[in-house]
Amino acid sequence: MLGLFKGFWRFIRPQSETGDIDIRVIEEKLGYRFKDRRCLIEALTHRSVLGELLPGEESITYERLEFLGDSVLALVTSEYLLTSFPRDDEGQLTKKKSLLVSKAVLARKAEEIGIKDHIILSENASRGGVAEQDSVLNAALEAVIGAIYLDGGLEAACRFIEELILDDIDEILEHRDHINYKSILQEWTQSKFRSYPSYRVRSTTGPEHDKIFLIEVRIGGKTVGRGRGKSKKDAEQMAAKEALHTMRKTH
Numbered sequence: 001m002l003g004l005f006k007g008f009w010r011f012i013r014p015q016s017e018t019g020d021i022d023i024r025v026i027e028e029k030l031g032y033r034f035k036d037r038r039c040l041i042e043a044l045t046h047r048s049v050l051g052e053l054l055p056g057e058e059s060i061t062y063e064r065l066e067f068l069g070d071s072v073l074a075l076v077t078s079e080y081l082l083t084s085f086p087r088d089d090e091g092q093l094t095k096k097k098s099l100l101v102s103k104a105v106l107a108r109k110a111e112e113i114g115i116k117d118h119i120i121l122s123e124n125a126s127r128g129g130v131a132e133q134d135s136v137l138n139a140a141l142e143a144v145i146g147a148i149y150l151d152g153g154l155e156a157a158c159r160f161i162e163e164l165i166l167d168d169i170d171e172i173l174e175h176r177d178h179i180n181y182k183s184i185l186q187e188w189t190q191s192k193f194r195s196y197p198s199y200r201v202r203s204t205t206g207p208e209h210d211k212i213f214l215i216e217v218r219i220g221g222k223t224v225g226r227g228r229g230k231s232k233k234d235a236e237q238m239a240a241k242e243a244l245h246t247m248r249k250t251h
Contacts, residue, residue: 026118030144032160034151039065043147044118044140048125062143069146072154073101076161084169095184096173100165102180105172107134109165110141141165181240188244189219197243199236202226217243 023040027033034040047061077100081093088096099105110116119131119140130136149157182197189197202214215235217225224246227238 022118026115029114029118030148030160031163032148032152032156034147036151039147039151040144041120043069043143044115045120046122046125046130046136046140048122048130049120062140065143065146065150066139067146068149069142069144072145072149072157073142073161073165076154076158077101077166080162080166080169094187098180098183098187100169100172102183103134103138104180106141106165107137110137113141113164115140115144181237181244185217185240185244185247188247192247193220195220197224197240199239201232201235215239219243219247 023034023037026040026044042060043062043065045061047063050061074097077097078093081088081096081100085093085096116131116137119136121130125131145157145161148160185197189195197217197219199215199217202216204214205212210230212228212230213232213235214226214228215232215238216223217227217236217239225239225241225243227235227240227242229235229238
């Protein structure tokens with residue numbers, strides 16, 4: 001495994017003029033001390049570094065740990081919800097879980113923890129603000145969860161998730177703006193029809209700097225919802241929300 005980390009240390013940003021790396025700083029933010037810090041380095045390494053490796057250097061990035069962390073997060077969150085909401089049925093629990101592990105919520109959590117400042121990027125990606133992207137923040141946080149699980153086991157991962165991700169669950173569930181209607185609709189249609197919804201832009205109105213998108217969502221070739229928004233993302237969410245409302249009435 002050590003050979004795969006050859007060249008990693010060039011990408012660790014120094015914490016001081018003496019060249020000390022910032023591993024201890026991120027460990028303090030995470031509230032977890034790694035026995036094998038290579039797990040943490042892997043969890044923070046974005047694939048952009050692959051383009052800047054020198055001949056003979058090898059590296060691995062956070063994708064594999066992201067895959068693992070996603071599953072660990074789902075398990076811990078599901079058990080937490082099952083215990084915290086004993087009267088909720090499967091549908092209500094699924095809705096809460098979809099919100100709590102949504103990209104928007106996880107990206108915000110990653111920023112609150114301070115993971116953004118420690119993501120290992122290529123120079124070009126760093127200048128391009130890649131660490132600001134929700135998808136990258138979300139992936140890095142899930143990879144960190146995977147790293148903690150591998151390094152310290154399920155108990156350590158569970159403690160991290162409950163203390164730093166599920167710590168304000170009531171507040172998150174109360175603010176409906178975080179609900180990922182697209183994710184909920186996808187899960188619902190997959191379970192009901194074994195298919196996925198598709199989205200397409202029907203029209204755009206307004207000047208270039210202030211466009212309004214009209215998007216429709218279709219299931220099985222049938223339009224089931226429409227939504228408007230100042231971005232395609234917002235319009236898709238509104239379309240999915242309308243589709244859920246409509247489909248639940250008829251199915």
